[in-house]
Structures are given as C-alpha cells and as structure tokens.
Amino acid sequence: xxxxxxxxxxxxxxxxxxxxxxxxxxxxxxxxxxxxxxxxxxxxxxxxxxxxxxxxxxxxxxxxxxxxxxxxxxxxxxxxxxxxxxxxxxxxxxxxxxxxxxxxxxxxxxxxxxxxxxxxxxxxxxxxxxxxxxxxxxxxxxxxxxxxxxxxxxxxxxxxxxxxxxxxxxxxxxxxxxxxxxxxxxxxxxxxxxxxxxxxxxxxxxxxxxxxxxxxxxxxxxxxxxxxxxxxxxxxxxxxxxxxxxxxxxxxxxxxxxxxxxxxxxxxxxxxxxxxxxxxxxxxxxxxxxxxxxxxxxxxxxxxxxxxxxxxxxxxxxxxxxxxxxxxxxxxxxxxxxxxxxxxxxxxxxxxxxxxxxxxxxxxxxxxxxxxxxxxxxxxxxxxxxxxxxxxxxxxxxxxxxxxxxxxxxxxxxxxxxxxxxxxxxxxxxxxxxxxxxxxxxxxxxxxxxxxxxxxxxxxxxxxxxxxxxxxxxxxxxxxxxxxxxxxxxxxxxxxx
Numbered sequence: 001x002x003x004x005x006x007x008x009x010x011x012x013x014x015x016x017x018x019x020x021x022x023x024x025x026x027x028x029x030x031x032x033x034x035x036x037x038x039x040x041x042x043x044x045x046x047x048x049x050x051x052x053x054x055x056x057x058x059x060x061x062x063x064x065x066x067x068x069x070x071x072x073x074x075x076x077x078x079x080x081x082x083x084x085x086x087x088x089x090x091x092x093x094x095x096x097x098x099x100x101x102x103x104x105x106x107x108x109x110x111x112x113x114x115x116x117x118x119x120x121x122x123x124x125x126x127x128x129x130x131x132x133x134x135x136x137x138x139x140x141x142x143x144x145x146x147x148x149x150x151x152x153x154x155x156x157x158x159x160x161x162x163x164x165x166x167x168x169x170x171x172x173x174x175x176x177x178x179x180x181x182x183x184x185x186x187x188x189x190x191x192x193x194x195x196x197x198x199x200x201x202x203x204x205x206x207x208x209x210x211x212x213x214x215x216x217x218x219x220x221x222x223x224x225x226x227x228x229x230x231x232x233x234x235x236x237x238x239x240x241x242x243x244x245x246x247x248x249x250x251x252x253x254x255x256x257x258x259x260x261x262x263x264x265x266x267x268x269x270x271x272x273x274x275x276x277x278x279x280x281x282x283x284x285x286x287x288x289x290x291x292x293x294x295x296x297x298x299x300x301x302x303x304x305x306x307x308x309x310x311x312x313x314x315x316x317x318x319x320x321x322x323x324x325x326x327x328x329x330x331x332x333x334x335x336x337x338x339x340x341x342x343x344x345x346x347x348x349x350x351x352x353x354x355x356x357x358x359x360x361x362x363x364x365x366x367x368x369x370x371x372x373x374x375x376x377x378x379x380x381x382x383x384x385x386x387x388x389x390x391x392x393x394x395x396x397x398x399x400x401x402x403x404x405x406x407x408x409x410x411x412x413x414x415x416x417x418x419x420x421x422x423x424x425x426x427x428x429x430x431x432x433x434x435x436x437x438x439x440x441x442x443x444x445x446x447x448x449x450x451x452x453x454x455x456x457x458x459x460x461x462x463x464x465x466x467x468x469x470x471x472x473x474x475x476x477x478x479x480x481x482x483x484x485x486x487x488x489x490x491x492x493x494x495x496x497x
Contacts, residue, residue, distance in 0.1 A: 004041065007457070009456055010303045011437055012203060016383065016425070017152075017383060017425040017426065017427045017428065017478060018381060018383050018384050018385075018399070018400050018424050018425065018426050018427070019380070019381070019382040019383055019426075019427050019428075020379055020380075020381055020402055020404065020414070020426065020427070020428045020429070021379060021380045021381075021382065021429050021432070022377050022378075022402065022404050022412075022428065022429065022430045022431070022438070023279055023377065023378050023379065023400075023431065024377060024381045024406075024430055025431075025452050026377050026378035027375045027376075027377055027406065028375060028376055028377075029374070029375060030067060030317075030373050030374055030375050030376045030405060032063045032322060032370055032372070033063055033064055033099065033130065033323060033324045033325075033412060034063075034286075034313075034316050034317060034322055034323070034324060034369050035062060035063045035064065035313075035366060035367065036062060036063055036064025036065060036067055036094040036130075036132070036166060036324065036325055036326035036327070037062055037064070037066065037326050037327050037328075037329065037330035037339075038065075038066045038070055038192045038287065038288055038326045038327065038328040038329045038330065039066055039067055039068070039069060039329070039330055039331075039333075040054075040066075040068070040069030040070060040072065040328070040329040040330075040332075041069070041115070041331060042045060042068060042069055042072040042076075042083075042101045042103050042107060042115055042320050043102075043106040043107060043110070043333050044106050044107040044110035044111040044115070044301050045106070045110065045332075045333045045341075046331050046343055047111065047116075048119040048120045048122070048123040049161065050121060051124060053331065054123070054126075054352045055128070055328070055338070056331075056340045056356070056360075057123075057440045058127070058356060059364055059367070060160055060330075060339070060360075060363050060367045061127075061367035061368070061370070061371050062129055062330075062367065063129065063130060063370065064125070064129065064130045064131075064132055064325075064326060065120070065123075065124060065130075065131060065326075065330070066119070066131075066133075066134065066163075066322065066326050067117065067120045067131060067132070067133050067134070068115060068120075068133075068134040068331050069134070069164050069329070070134070070167065070287075070288055070328065070329075071096070071099075071100075071167070071297065072100075072103065073090070073134030073163070073165070074134075074136055074137070074138040074139070074165060074166050074167075074168075074173070074176075075087050075100065075136060075138065075139055076134075076140075076149070077136065077139075077140065077144070078114070078144070078147075078148045079144070079147065079151075080118070081106070081111075081113075081114050081115060081116050082107065082113045082114060083100075083103075083115070083117045083133070084139070084321075085104060087100075087139045087481055088100040088101045088104050088392075089101060089175065090139075090176065091172045091175065091176065092171075092172050092175050093172040095323060096172055096195050106333075107350050108458070113193070117148075117158070117369070120154075121155070121157050122153075122344075123141075124437070130156075130160070130161075130482045131157070131159050131161075132161045132162070132163065132285075132287065132324070133148070133152075133159055133161075133163070134162075134165065134166050135148060135163070135164060135165065135167070135190060135192055135194070136165070136167075136171065136230075137164055137177060137183075137186055137187060138163035138165065138177055139176070140174040142189040142190045142192070142193035142194075143193060145190045145193060145194050146190075146193035146194050146196065146197050148194075149194045149197040149198050149201065149418055150197045153197065153198055153314070156461035160200075160202055161200070161201070161202045161203060161238075161324065162202070162203050163202070163204045163206070163285075163287065164187045164190055164191060164200055164203055164204065164205050164206075164236070165177070165183075165187070165205075165206060165355060166206065167206055168183050168206055168233065168240065169206060169207070169208040169222075169226040169227070169488075170222050171412035177228075180225065180226045180229035180230070181229065183205075183229075183433060184205075184229065184232060184233060184350075186228075187205055187233065187236075188233075188234045189233070191203050191236070191332050192235070192236040193343075200243050202237040203235065203237055203238070203288075204235055204236060204237065204238040204239060204240040204311060204340060204374050205230050205233045205240065205267065206223075206230075206239075206240045207227045207235045207239045207240070207275070207278070207279075207464070208223035208226055208230055209223075209225070209228060209241060209242050209243050209244060210223045210224055210274070211241070211270070211271040211274030211275050211321070212243045212244075212245065212267060212271045212273075213246060213267075213304065213324050225355070227278055228278065229316065230278075230279075231260075231279065231476055234375035235258055236281060236282075237282075237283065238283040238284070238285050238324070239275065239279050239282055239283070239284050240287045241284060241285070241286055241287070242286070242287065242288040242289065242328075243271070243286055243287070243288070243289040243290075243312075244288070244290055244291065244292035245260065245263060245264070245290075245291050245292065245312075246263075246292060247259065247260065247291055247292065247296055247299070248390075248392075250255050250298075251297075251298045251458055253298065253299065253302075253304060253449050253450055255390060255450060256298065256304065257304055258387075258388065258389055258390040258393075258396075259389075259392060259393060260291070260299075260308055260387035261308075261311065261387070261392075261397045261419050262390050262392075262393030262394075262395065262397050263390075263392075263393055264308075264311055264312065264315065264397070265393075265396075265398070266393050266395060266397075267398040268315050270426075272319065272321045274277070275321065276321060281489070283323040283324070284321050284323060284387075285322075285323065285324040285327050286316065286324070286325040286326070287325070288323065288328040288399070289312060289316075289325065289326070289328065290327065290328045290329075290337055291305070291308060291337065296337065296460045297456060297457045298458045298459065299456070299458060300336065300454065300456050300457075301337060301358045301359070301452050301453060301454060301455065301456050302449060302451060302452050302467075303357055303358060303444075303445075303446040303448065303449050303450070303451040303452075303466075303467055303484060304448055304449040304450070305337055305358055305359060306358045306359060306361060306362045306444050306467055306486060307419065307444075307449075307485070307486050309327070309359055309362045309363065309486070310366075310401075310415065310417045310444070310486030311364050311401055311417050311419070313327075313362070313366055314401050314402065314403045315392050315401075315414050317403045317415070318376070318403050321349075325360075325367075327423075334457075337357070337359055338357060338359065339356070339357060339360040339363060340354055340355060340356050340357060340359060340360055341354070341355060342354060342355070343356060343454065345356050345460075345461060346455065346460035346461070346462055347455070347460070347461075348453060348454040348455075348461065348462055348463060348465060349419070349454070349455045351374030352460050355418040355453060355454050355465075356453060356465070357453050357467075358444075358451075358452060358453050358467040359452065361444045361467060361468060361469050362444050362486045364469065365415075365442055365444065365486070365487070365488040366415065366488070366490065367468065368442075369405065369413045369488045369490070370405075371419055372407050372411070372413065372490075373405035373406065373407050373413045374385070374405075374406065374407050374408070375405065375406040375407075375452060376403065376404065376405050376406070377404045377405070377455050378404075379402065379404045381398070381400055381401075381402060384398040384399055384400050385398070385399040385400075385420060385424070386399070386472075387396060387399055387419060387420055387444045397419060398419075399418060399419055399420035399422075400416065400417065400418055400419070400420075400424055400426065400481070401416075401417040401419070401425055402415060402416050402417070403415040403416060404427065410491075410492065411490065411491065411492050412428075412430070412435065412491040412492075413488065413489070413490055413491075414428070414487075414488065414489040414490075414491075415486075415488055416479075416481055416485075416486070416487045416489055417485070417486050417487075418445075418481040418482065418483060418485045418486075418487070418490070419432065419484075420483060420484070421447060421483040421484055422480055423480055423481060423483055424480075424481045425478055425479075425480060425481075425482075426478060426479040426480070426481050427477075427478045427479075428479070428491070434477060435476060435477075435491050436475075436476065436478075437476075437491070437492075437494050438473070438474075438475060438491065439473065439474060439475075439476050439479065439489060439490065440471070440472075440473045440488050440489070440490040440492075441471075441472050441473070441479055441486060441488075441490055442469055442470070442471045442472075442488050442489075443470050443481075443482055443484070443485045443486065443487040443488075444467060444468070444469055444470075444485065444487070445470060445482035445484060445486075445487070446466060446467060446476075446485075447482075447484055448466070448482050448484075449484055451466035451467050452466055452467065453465040453466065453467050470482075
C-alpha cells in the first residue's frame with residue numbers, strides 16, 4: 001500500500017452528462033467465448049477439484065478455461081499427468097529454467113507431481129466451461145498430440161479448440177523449436193496427426209504480441225518476421241496472440257494511471273489493424289492478456305488494476321477481430337495479478353487462506369452480465385470528458401468507456417468504466433429515446449487507486465480488503481458513475497420519452 005492515498009482524476013468536474021446513444025438496428029450475437037481464463041495451476045497450490053477452487057470459480061461463471069497453461073504447456077505430458085524433471089532446465093534462459101524447476105518441485109510436494117487433465121475436464125463439465133488445450137511441441141511428439149485428441153474423444157470430452165504450442169516466437173525456445181520455418185514444419189506434423197483423430201478440431205498457431213507494442217526494438221524485428229511467417233500456416237484455423245501491456249519503470253501510480261489508459265486508448269486500434277493486415281479474417285484468439293513490466297509490481301492487486309481489467313475486457317468485447325480470449329491467470333501462488341490466491345506473510349488474511357484479490361470483482365460483474373446477455377450493439381459516447389495523458393502518450397484518454405449488450409425483451413446490460421476520479425452523470429438513449437426506470441448498478445469503485453486486497457509485491461498490506469462490489473438499485477433517468485470505477489448496469493423496464 002502506498003504511504004499516502006492517491007486520488008487521481010479529481011480535476012475532472014462532474015459534467016452535464018455523458019450520453020451513450022445506442023443504435024438497436026446494429027444488433028449482433030454476443031461472442032461469449034471472449035470471457036475466459038488461463039488456468040495454469042501447475043505449481044499445485046490449487047487443484048481443479050479442490051473445494052476452495054470450486055467455491056471461488058463458481059461466482060465468476062467463466063465461459064472458457066485454458067489447459068495446462070502458457071509456458072507449462074510446452075513441457076506437459078498428458079499421459080504422465082505432469083512434467084519430466086530432465087526437461088525443466090533445457091531452455092537457454094536461466095530464469096525460465098529456475099521457474100520450471102520451482103513449479104516442478106512445488107507440484108511434487110503438494111500434489112505428488114500430479115497435474116490432471118481429467119480433473120480439469122471434470123471441472124469444465126460441472127460448470128459448462130469450454131476447454132482450450134495447448135499441446136506440447138517442444139518436448140512432445142506428433143504421436144503424443146494425436147493420442148491426446150484420441151483420448152479426449154474416447155472419454156467423450158468435447159474439445160473444439162487446440163493451440164499448437166505456446167509463445168515459440170520468444171527466442172529462448174529457438175534451441176528447442178528453431179525459427180519460424182522449423183516451427184511450421186513441426187506444427188504441420190502435429191496438426192496432421194491430430195486431425196487424423198478428429199478432423200473437426202480447430203488449431204491455432206502463435207503470433208507475437210508485437211501489434212500491441214509501439215516500441216518493440218530488435219525483439220520486435222524478429223517477432224515481426226515470425227508473425228509474417230505464420231501467414232504461411234495454411235493448416236491453421238486461428239492465430240493465438242498474447243497481449244501484455246508494457247508499463248513504465250516506476251512506482252508512481254499517477255504515472256502508471258495516465259500511461260496505462262492512454263496506451264490502451266491509442267494503441268488498441270493499431271494493434272487490431274496489425275493482425276488484420278497480416279491474417280485477414282482469420283480468427284484471433286487472445287489466449288493471454290494482462291499487464292507486464294516493473295510497474296506491474298506496484299499496480300497489481302489494486303483498484304487501478306481492477307479498472308484496467310474492465311477497460312481491456314470492454315475493448316475485447318467490442319472487437320470484431322477477437323473471437324476467443326483468456327485473462328492470465330485465474331489463480332496463483334502469490335500476489336501476481338490473479339483473481340485469487342493463498343495468503344502469504346504480510347497479507348490481509350491468515351497465512352494459507354484463499355484471498356479474493358482486486359482482479360476478482362470486475363470479473364464477477366462481467367460473469368453476471370454475460371450469463372444473461374445475448375447480443376451486443378453499436379453506440380456512440382457524447383460529451384465525454386478528456387483526461388490528460390502521459391509523457392509517452394500525451395493525447396490522453398476519455399473518462400468513460402462502455403460496452404452495450406441486450407437480453408430478452410426490454411432488458412439492457414451495460415459494462416461501464418469511469419477512468420476519472422470524479423463522478424460522471426450518464427444518460428442512455430436507445431434510438432434517441434431515453435432509458436428511464438428500473439436500474440441495477442453494481443460497481444467496483446474506490447477513489448483511491450492504491451486501494452488493495454492484501455497489497456502488492458512492492459507494497460504489502462495486512463489491512464482489511466478495500467476492493468469489493470457495491471450494489472444499488474432504483475428508479476432513475478440517469479446513472480451516477482462513481483469516480484475510478486468499473487460497473488455493470490442492468491435496465492429492465494419499458495422505454496419512456
């Protein structure tokens with residue numbers, strides 16, 4: 001927790017009213033598949049069938065879960081339900097080797113080395129979750145991948161989507177997989193073997209997150225060559241991309257706040273264009289997304305991070321390019337920006353208890369809305385206050401962002417983000433007619449962007465939880481969005497003038 005509270009955006013005064021104008025003629029089916037998570041439970045601190053895990057995942061109502069995770073997918077062996085010790089230190093990156101060994105030892109200690117695909121599928125079947133599976137192209141074989149598909153069919157598991165490895169555009173994997181040309185040869189062999197078992201599966205190859213970076217440098221040069229090579233993957237049905245937004249090397253939340261939202265506002269559309277220009281109409285699976293860099297240590301598990309989640313998910317939901325998406329990650333050992341994790345020293349709960357971190361609550365609101373919504377609509381936002389940007393992105397950003405969804409009969413659902421520290425009056429019109437009547441407004445709001453549920457790596461905290469959901473309902477002709485908030489709003493009444 002920062003020594004002094006930060007109340008940002010207070011310079012933006014309450015306006016006469018931000019206006020969301022919805023065109024109901026633009027109705028399109030809602031793609032629920034963009035509401036997913038990377039599971040990544042390889043360290044063993046949670047198991048898929050643990051009571052604690054089930055209790056915390058239930059209220060989130062996820063649509064998709066990814067198994068076995070990201071990096072760990074490049075070393076996982078389904079038939080062995082885990083990993084091989086001799087494969088844990090074979091990359092050219094000492095840090096990754098240490099991380100792999102640490103995960104391996106943790107899994108051995110906590111779960112006797114067992115990381116079960118069958119347990120994962122039982123969880124998915126219990127909650128009606130769509131599974132996404134990453135196969136091992138680095139230490140696995142085409143026969144092993146084919147056997148996994150065959151096993152899934154024999155068990156009656158309904159698995160439509162598979163990824164052919166994880167992040168092989170990172171140079172640390174070149175000793176294992178080679179460059180993009182070699183990868184395509186290996187991936188084709190796996191794809192052919194898998195499709196002999198099930199011709200209906202969809203397969204994705206990895207492209208880099210270069211589209212989301214304005215300053216990729218020499219790494220970006222190699223990754224752009226990789227991305228270009230993936231246009232030759234004629235055996236693939238989709239492109240798998242990861243978006244980790246770079247943060248400045250600072251602990252100053254004001255700088256992080258301005259840089260983060262300015263970056264999202266100004267780089268999102270160019271990023272989508274980057275992938276459309278390369279891959280045309282091929283589906284884009286955003287199978288991991290979050291923040292990264294030094295600033296992550298400061299803002300993870302804060303109100304600011306909760307607002308980032310809301311903003312980023314709204315952009316995904318409004319996108320015509322992204323067809324599948326998963327936040328990284330749903331649960332973790334420590335305070336890495338997961339939704340829930342075990343309490344450690346200098347935490348807000350007794351050591352070992354499961355803590356709902358700041359990231360949990362925006363996703364809970366998202367899950368509640370997406371469980372009911374069926375369609376999405378185009379809209380415009382008028383009279384939207386402008387907030388000063390950062391040194392790197394001086395153009396700044398608008399105070400309010402939104403996604404407009406619809407359900408049965410006269411029900412309307414809104415995901416709303418107020419990136420200003422000031423309250424914003426919000427008026428909603430459908431084809432020029434004001435929505436007024438019965439509203440339910442649920443918000444994750446805190447004027448203090450440093451508010452936290454257990455602190456971060458940089459600023460640990462044993463204080464009571466500060467990030468949560470507040471709920472209110474009433475008869476309104478306008479909404480009052482709290483400062484620094486991510487909200488869901490449900491309207492269920494007749495349109496009136």
